[in-house]
Structures are given as structure tokens and as C-alpha cells.
Amino acid sequence: MKLIYERSQAGRRGLAVPRPDLPVPEVPEELRRREAPRLPELAEPEVLRHFTELSTRNFGIDTGFYPLGSCTMKYNPRINERLVGLPGFANLHPLVEDDAAQGALELEWRLQEILREVTGLDAVSLQPAAGSQGELTGLMLFHAYFADRGEDGQRRKVVIPDTAHGTNPASVTMAGYEVTPVRTDARGNVDLDDLRAKVDEHTAGLMLTNPSTLGLFEERIEEIRDVFHGAGALMYYDGANLNAVCGISRPGDMGFDVVHINLHKTFSQPHGGGGPGGGPIAVRETLAPYLPVPVVAREGDAFRLDYDRPRSIGKVRAFTGPFGVFVRSYAFMRAYGPALREMSEVAVLNANYLLARLKEAYDLPYDRLCMHEFVLSARSLKKQHGIAATDVAKRLMDYGFHPPTVYFPLVVPEALMIEPTESEARETLDAFVEAMLAIAGEAAEEPETLKEAPHGRPVRRLDEVRATKRPVVRHGFEPALDPHETVR
Amino acid sequence: MATESYPDDLLYHPEHDWARIDGDEAVLGITWHAQDALGELVHYEPPDVGATVSKDASYGEIESVKAVSDLISPLSGEVLEVNEKVVDAPETVNEDPYGDGWLIRIRLTNPAEREQLLDLAGYKQVLENE
């Protein structure tokens, strides 16, 4: 398929701009653009066709089953797209006076109230743009909290289990803390002996995903809480896996002080091929004074943005946050109401059903009931037939499924992390099971079919070494340079 | 890609690094096992010539497409030379990990450290326990 730049023909236009009969002021010569950017030149129909063709080369939750572990690829209700486009939302400028944005502020306030209830915490900031920014914001709150207590210089370490998402240690470094890693025990829980040995007066806190990235609930979460709170440290809850526990167990009740909520996972903001997301944080009362400004406040029937927060850490993003994401997630929550619990129950039921049907054919490193996702391993397939997790993943594409997450978490070799979500019909789950079982059979009988998969996608396996060694990260506006390669 | 081998004239570090000592100098690299675990190498981030390296500490990084690995120095010393061939073509390490794929040459600052390194038999024990 051509790049849009390769479809370009000089002189074509896709959008006419109003040209009022007014003089154009001069741009001083030294500031004036000398050479026009080589943007594509196409008429409107060709632009639409180009991007429509691109869409046919992509797979979304609208296309089919997408059990990408840790990403919670659930159905994205279409009504939410209609609602976010309402002119009263789409055309609202973020810097209008509060009286002109009462509907938006009320929606944000109502969303905060629901998040408080679901997390079991006291105050919310909607500002962070994604989960990882929520993490960083939470760690900034750690600093502010300890600074007020004269302990910021002393508490430099944040404890992170070895099963954690990479965002956790990366956020810790960006916040100016150091990582203290802690091991996983034989049941897939945090190793409490290792933990106890590592928490002391230099510990600022813990970052924990619960259920963990293994899809397992921390059975000794209360003891973990006692270790940290006993040491005067704080606890951060990575909400990536909140879809397992809505209405079942609340981070605030588990002892966590800060939580981020991935609105693009649990609360159905479509992920758009990489973003947007939303990463609001909920905190305990003790941390509320440090939340980013502005905070949405209610006074009687009126709502306003409160900037007068002298102990606030500042701003982590412009304005109040990704408002369109709030519209969609709020609508999603309102469609469920208290049945958000049923959402989590079905997500967990679906995951356990898949687990029960697949655990004979693949290795199961931790044989427990899972929560909303589980991790299998292709270790035996690799040993016996030379078939790696990635081969299983690529072959699933031929069966019409998006693959699960592979090679994560790092503690499981040849990991296949499967998260069906609550959205799927029983028949879909069964079809996926049949495909996974068929692939396990193929691994023994025709391993080459797997190693060469996928066979029916727009491209076959791609040369990532070449992409890394000689990075081509923008179009060169020239014909292909290397005559030995058949670039089509 | 080279076939698996571990020369018996080298000293080994359990983090899968090797040293070839010649007088008060040593040439350092990574073992066949290390390059095999990483896959095809695509980037080598070497130390500066003149920098100090310490035994058991990282002196640089080597990367494949999906992994990055610290280079652990088996010995302490000062960097005399960086293998520019590996900077330009990191896959040289995959092709010849003990020859053309060497990484740095150092002047030893504590030659006695060699006593703490593994011989071939000792390193094979490490590999078996992996």
C-alpha cells in the first residue's frame, strides 16, 4: 500500500480555507517560512480512501476478540462516541469562566464521586493523561507528603515487585526516587520475607498492582499493608487491573493511599491505536492537599475550579485533563450503575473459563484460580517442538484473533498473558480455546506452519533488526534506495 | 551466527562475560551464551577511552531489538581501546564473540582480581545451573 505522500500530486487540494478580502500582514523576512513543508496534496475523496484503506489493515475490538493481557480490551459503546461529539462538549473552550462550563464541571464532579466510591478513597484528580502519568503524579504526592513531615530527604526508596509493569520503575526514576525490587513467591504473591527485609525508614512507599500482572490477587495484602504503614510509608495502587475488582474489593479498603484508574481499560475509553487514555488518581484525605490544581469543587448547585491550593504539587497536564475521555467513561459507568460489580464478575468468570480449558495444553506456572486474566507459558512447546510464545501469537492471527500479550510478565518464560474481558460471548471464548488447542497440536505436527505464521495478514513477519539498526522513521520523498529489495 | 563454544584460555565472570589477560592488559567480551540469550545485537554503547571500569560494575550496554543488557566488567582497570568494529556492526559479537567481537581493552589496576574469576569448568557449572 502506498504512503499518503506517494499518492500526492502537485496542485491538488483537499480543503479550501476561507479567504477574506483583507490584507495579510507581513511576516518579518527572517521569520518567514522559506521552503514549504512537503505535506501531501490530494483531493478530499482520496484522503478519505487512503485512511479507510489503512483502517482495513488494522484490527480493533470492533473487528474481533482481542485478549491482550493487561490492556482490558473491552467493548467500546457507540453511544459514547455520539455523546462526546455533542456541541456542548466538543466546542467548549477549556479556559472559559466557570459559569460557562457548568455542565462540564458537573460531569467531572460526578465522575470523581463514582471513582471515590469504586476506589474507596476520599479525593480525586482527573488531570493525569494516562496511567503512567498517574503513577508519576502519585509519586510527586509522596514527595510532598514527606516534605511536609520533614522526611523527604530520608525516604528515597520505592518498593516494586518483579512482576510490575515497566512504567512503575520508570516513573520512580522520573520522580527522583530509587527502585527497591522485591521477589515473587512460589504461589505468585509478593515474597513477604523479601519484602520485610527491604522496608525501613528509607522507604517512601510501595507500588503494587493487585491483582498482579500474573492475574492473581495478593492473598496477604493485609500483611503487606501492615509492613508499609508500620514503617510510616505510603502505598500506591497501579489500577491497570481494576477491571477484576469493581464492587468486589476496593484499593482504599486494602490500605492503599493513592490509586490511578486507567479509564481506557476498566472504563472503556477506546484506545485509538495507542491513545488517548485517562489516568485519574484517587487519594486518601491526608494526601488531598497536594493534588494538582485545579480541583473541581461543588458549592451548593454550582461547580467551580479551585486554584487556591497552596500545598498543591502544581500541574501535570494542561487544564483539567482529557475531558472527552471523561465523557465516555462517565457514560459507561452510568450505563452499568451498581452492576459494575457484575462487569468484574463476568470478566473473572470468562478468564477462569479460558484458564480451565487451556491449562492442560499449555504450562500454567501458578495453578490457582485467576482474576480477570491469567498467564500461561509455552515453555514445554519450546522445549519439545521449538515453538515459542511468539509463534503461538502469530498463528492465532491466522485463526482471526488478536494475540495475547507475550513475554510479560518477565518472571514467566515464554509468557502468554490472556485477558478476555467481560464483553465476550461464550461462543467466542470457545472458538478461541479451539484455536489455542489446535495450535498446540500443530506445534507437534507441523511446526513450520507456526514459525512462518501469520499467513493471511497484510504483511508477514517483519524485520525488526533492520528497523532498529538503520532506523527509517520518516518518509524520504525518494524512490526506494536499495535495488536489491522489492519494496512495493 | 557462531556455534556454541567456550575457549579454555579465557577467564569467565558468572554474568557471562570473559577476559583474555595479557600481561597487565586484558581484552573483555561477552560469552556465546550471553549473545545467544540476547539475540541479534543491534547497538553497542561503549565507555569512553580513558574511563575507569570496576570489577562487577557495568561499563556499557549492549542491545538487541527487545532486550538491553549491562556489560559487567570481570576486572578493574582503565579503558585503553574500544572495538569500533562492534560499534559499527554490533552483530560481529554474534558472529565471533571471542575474536572480532571483543568489546574493550583495559589496563588492569588490580591484577590480583583474576583469582576471583572462573575457569572453563567453573563457568560451565554456572551455565548448567541457569
Place this chain on the structure above:
Amino acid sequence: MSYLSLTDADREEMLRTIGVESIDELFRDVPAGVRFDRELDVPPALTEVELQRHLEELAAQNAVDEVCFLGAGVYDHHVPAVVDAVLQRGELLTAYTPYQPEMSQGVLQAIFEYQTAICELTGMDVSNASGYDGATVAADACYVAKHATGRSRVVVTEATNPQVRQVVKTYAPGFGLEVVEVPHDGGTTDPDRVRDAARDAAAVIFQQPNFFGCLEPAPDLAAAASEAGALPVAHVDPVSLGVLEAPGRYGCALAIGEGQPAGNAMSYGGPHYGFLAARGEYIRRLPGRIVGETVDVEGKRGFVLTLQTREQHIRREKATSNITTNQTLLALAGLVHLSLLGPQGLRELGETCMALAGYARERLAAAGLEPLFPDRPTFKEFGVRTGRNAREALAAARSHGVYAGYPLGRDYPGLDDALLVAVTEKRTVEEIDRLVEALS
């Protein structure tokens, strides 16, 4: 619940397969002490009809009918209908990050085309796949500069958007950076002051056009930063880059900005996208996703996420950033808008904004409302003295159905009488005349 497919019979059979008696038993690993034992206290479920009515009622409480001259970082530009059509393609809208390239060539190619467009606009060699917004990419640029230079101070001009400056200041302590602000002189920044402040600084961030809408002596600011050994970072408006020079052509190391003017609705501040582009030598220090071109086993062109060892999922605590989710869909909207405009349309868009803003500035002056910085050339936005508290002037104009601008006193003490007025291609001569009348 209409989003759920399982029937009661399905559930029972599935529980049997699992080997448990009830749904509750699935949660047996959750300790009793942390179980939530009541119903969630959230408002009752709504049907689609009720949901639409409820959200329409909320939307109706927002005043969006006033003629918008408000900018200050987010602008009321036209979003073409083709943008909406593309963004509603479910294959693009409902996909996750393209971890599996064979399933994601559509998004990957779109990002590659977006990166190309950003490089063309900014004159840079490499762009990432987007950042959260125009403020967070400034913090990202500081992190790049800190590691590239080993220095521990950043300079930001006071004429840079206050929201951008606030975000930089919030991030800086974690990065071990000190932030120094350089005041403006009559609406623009003096290169000599920048040179002095930039000694020992990792980066100098300035905005072009700046927050007041004025055109900075950008090449001189970049040169001053470079002379001091700091990386020059230009924060630019994408729709200005058909008429204003590309930062890469006047020596900047990085170019960043808020993408909203290209392709995104204002939407009360988001989601939008921040762009971040750099000279090639910084490619391994950039935050976030980067898409690269390659070939498949048959030699066919394809696209993949590349240079991933920079990123958090591989390099963890040593990563160039913690970002994973970005703003791909909004960046795609930007690409579609720019593709529709083409080079000619982009230039015309800039010229139209300038022409209308110039007209507004002139008419306001004729009505006795002095420009804030009369001798400075501006792009699509300018300051005007209202002759009274700007908030009062704003309130008075709103009673005429005109949202006249942004009171600069909110961020700049001493400018309490000044209003920042933005004029996009959506405004008409008649609407501008109404503005003049409403403020007079």
C-alpha cells in the same frame, strides 16, 4: 446489561467447567478483611435513551454559543468532516497500541505518516508518535536535554504559555532540574537575557509565536541558547508553520507543541496531542513510541515500533520516559487535517488567521482599544488594553454574545486590563465587528 453476552445457562455451564459452585467462589483468594460487602453506592443504571438525555442536559449547561475569541493555547479552528469519518473507523478507534505489527499495519503506517508530517512542519529529523499535550512535551524535552548535556538547569521564557511553564516546574524537581524564567521585554524576549540565563543550562524553551501572540526573534533566541551550550527548544503552533520558519531551519535541537489546532476539537481541554521532534542525534533519547519502516520476510514494506529499548517495558528504571499510552488517535486527526490542507492550504490557513487577527487589532485600535504591545508583529492572537479590568470587559462582552478573550492578569500581574484575543479562520468580519462593538 446489554454490553454483556453471557446467559444464565452460559454462566452455570462455565462455572461447572471451572469446577466451582458459584461466582463468589471465584474470588476465594480475596481475603475476607478486604472484601467489599455492600452494593456500590453509585447512581442507578441508565438505558441508552436515558443516558443520551442525561448527557444532553449536561452539555446544554455549557455556554458554547458565544462567538469565540478565546485562545491561549487551545483554538477554535475548523475540524474537517473527514477527520470525524476517519476517527470513527472502528478498526482504528478500538485498537490498542500496535504491539503486534501484522495486526496493526494501518495504525503503524498512519503514525509513520504523522511522524513525517511533523518532521516536515518543524524541519526536524525525527518525531515520536505523540505525547500527552503541549505542556507535558515541554517536560519531556527537559528530560532529553538533561541527559544530553548533563546540566541541571532549564530556562523557560516568561512569554511561554503559563500552563506549559507550570507543568515544567512540577516535573523539574524529580528530574533534578532547576527552572529559571527569563522575563519578556515589551512582549518579546531579549536574546541577550537568554544568553546570560542559559549559561550552565541544559535547555532553553521559548514559544513561537509566544503566549502574547507576538513573533519572537526566534533565530536569535536559538543562537543565544546554542552559544551558551544549551539545547534550543521551540514550542510552536502547527498551523503557523505554513508561514513561519521551521525551528529546524534556525538551529533548534528540539521542536515541541500542542497539536490541537491541527485536527482536534477544543473539548474542554482534551484529549489533544503534544508533538515532539528532534534532530537525528537525539533519537535514542526520545520518549515514547517511534515507528520505523522495514520489510517482511517476502521483502514487502511494513512498519514496526522501533528503538524500543529506550522504553519503559524494556529499560524499566533507566528508560527515557515512563510514557506508554500516548495520543495516537488525536495525532491521526492531525495528520488527516494536514493531509487535507496540503502545503498550500496550510499557508493559506496561516494567512487567513493573520489577516483576520490584523483586521481585529486594527479595528479595536480605531475604537480606542490600544494593542498591548503595539510595535510587535503578531500571528493569530494579540493583547489589547480594555481600559478597565479585563474580567469586567469580558463579562460585558459576553452579555453581547461574544467571548472576547483571555484575561492576561490571570498569569501576568500588571496586565490586569489586558485581554488576549485569538482569531481563527472560523471568525468572520461581521463577528469581529461585533467583538469591537462588545468591547467598546
